[in-house]
Amino acid sequence: MHEVAIAESLLNVAIDNCTKSGHARITGIQVLIGKASGVMPEALLFAFDSMKPDTIAQDAVLEIIEVPLGGHCSSCRRDFEVEERYVLACPHCGGVQYSLVKGRELSISEMEVE
Numbered sequence: 001m002h003e004v005a006i007a008e009s010l011l012n013v014a015i016d017n018c019t020k021s022g023h024a025r026i027t028g029i030q031v032l033i034g035k036a037s038g039v040m041p042e043a044l045l046f047a048f049d050s051m052k053p054d055t056i057a058q059d060a061v062l063e064i065i066e067v068p069l070g071g072h073c074s075s076c077r078r079d080f081e082v083e084e085r086y087v088l089a090c091p092h093c094g095g096v097q098y099s100l101v102k103g104r105e106l107s108i109s110e111m112e113v114e
């Protein structure tokens with residue numbers, strides 16, 4: 001499962017940052033997950049919770065912020081955002097020449113440590 005590997009690397013990065021900053025415990029981690037990243041938030045949460053016992057993140061609450069897909073259309077030159085996990089055409093003009101500017105995120109945005 002894809003999410004297990006992601007949860008593992010999130011946990012490793014978080015633990016690494018926490019110990020480097022001289023803290024002993026992680027109490028919360030907020031991650032940004034783009035809707036086009038292919039990561040299922042529920043599966044990631046489950047994987048994270050099953051890995052955190054016996055680490056300094058054992059009490060950490062993982063908060064997942066889903067980032068909608070957004071793009072910039074080169075036909076009408078407007079920015080757009082969609083609720084789906086994919087974009088087929090610009091919602092403003094139906095143009096198919098656009099660039100995705102967000103929605104592929106997979107990163108830690110905030111961490112609470114003690």
Ligand SMILES: [Zn+2]
Nearest residue numbers: 073076090093
């Ligand atoms: Zn457009």
